[in-house]
Amino acid sequence: MASDGVITHRNVDVNGYTALHVVGDLVALVDSLGQKQVFVVAHDWGALIGWSLCLFRPDRVKALVALSVAFNPRNPAVKPVDAFRALYGDDYYVCRFQKSCIYSSLDKRIVQHAAQSPTDDPIKDAPSTITDNQRSIQK
Known part of the structure; x- marks a missing residue:
């Protein structure tokens, strides 16, 4: 991630997704937001990474809430x-x-759809029931 918070590349090698690498990515994200520490809420696989962040970089974590995965x-x-x-x-x-x-055996359309990122407008991406309520709140 670049210093301006823009993702500059995506690692396609599975070896780039070790716990150490992902924790490093999280630290870069926290740095890009100008924060020293964060309050982390993590679920399932994310909870494993949350625990790793606490183990490898406790100086960057205020607190951790780990859902569905206990510390092991x-x-x-x-x-x-x-x-x-x-x-x-x-x-x-x-x-x-x-x-x-x-x-490699998955239909490329499934992979492409799963990899899409939302637009810059989170309201636009929300289901219509949420969108209608949110727009009325913003007025």
Whole structure:
């Protein structure tokens, strides 16, 4: 991420998405917002990253609310993916996501749709019931 908060590139290599890399991206995001610390609310996979942010950069976190994923101390002798594989097998979804070719069999339209980012107008992107209520509040 550039210093002006603009995303300058997207990493297509799965090795660029380790917990350390994602925590680094979060720190860059916090820096781009001009903040020293943040109050983090995270859910599911995001909760794992929230815990990692607290472990690797506690100086940047005021507090963490982690939903649906409790803290699980890491065993330095076992990689988390290997632990999932041993417990649930190779077909467990976390294990399947480790392969860089996992998306090659998906219909490109699904991947393109999932990767779209919203417009600059969050109201425009909202469902009409929310949009109508929000517009009446803004008036």
